[in-house]
Amino acid sequence: MRLQDARQPVLSLESRFDLAYNAAHAAALSALRAHGYRSENRYLVFQCLEHTLGFTPQQWLLLDQAHKKRNLAEYEGELDVTTSFVDELIDQVDVLIAAARGITPAGPS
Template identity: 55%
Template sequence: MGSNESLENLLHSGALKSEPPDRKECEGLMRSATDRLRDASSPQLSFASRFDLAYNAAHAIALTALRLHGYRSDKRYLVFQCLIHTAGLSKLQVRLFALCHERRNLAEYEGYMDDDESLLAQLLSSTQEMLTRIEKALAGWST
């Protein structure tokens, strides 16, 4: 099943909404992601702050990738699951973002945050890679 077909199936199921991409929105999401990713690397911040910044940077980039394909989702986890189709990421990378989503939810809704520096390093690295890919896609996108 091709990328467009997979995304179309999600659209028909109601999981995604069709919405033309908006350059200003995408550029704003990418600016926010870049700032957050830079700040997430600051050793002066607590682990929880760095993780939150890195996770939200990843989400903003993943949402930009989805928006560039003409879709929107209200579900954070789905934005990450679509990365195979919207950013050409591997299943392993998508699983990493899914794990970080679960950890974020534990922290946000149950107050539990395990300081896992290895996970944060992987999140930062994968988010940086995704940032580079989507910056190129955005630069090559014509309105």
């Protein structure tokens, strides 16, 4: 639902970015948890995508970059995103969600 909303051009660019970023984080966190891991650090869920979903560095680095932009906005009040960056992020989150839906949760050890 968040990703659907992020595609709405009537929303501000900042809102679209926030919705796409949060959808990405939720999907990446679910992939991490499906493999039996937890993290208290938001950025690790993206850096672990290479291991949890087989993402290439090019795929997860865009999400990591979005995380850095989110932190600047959250802690410094500076959000520097372009329409093309948000559109690319939305496309990558589509791939992430599809990949996360295809994993089988790890059973108890």
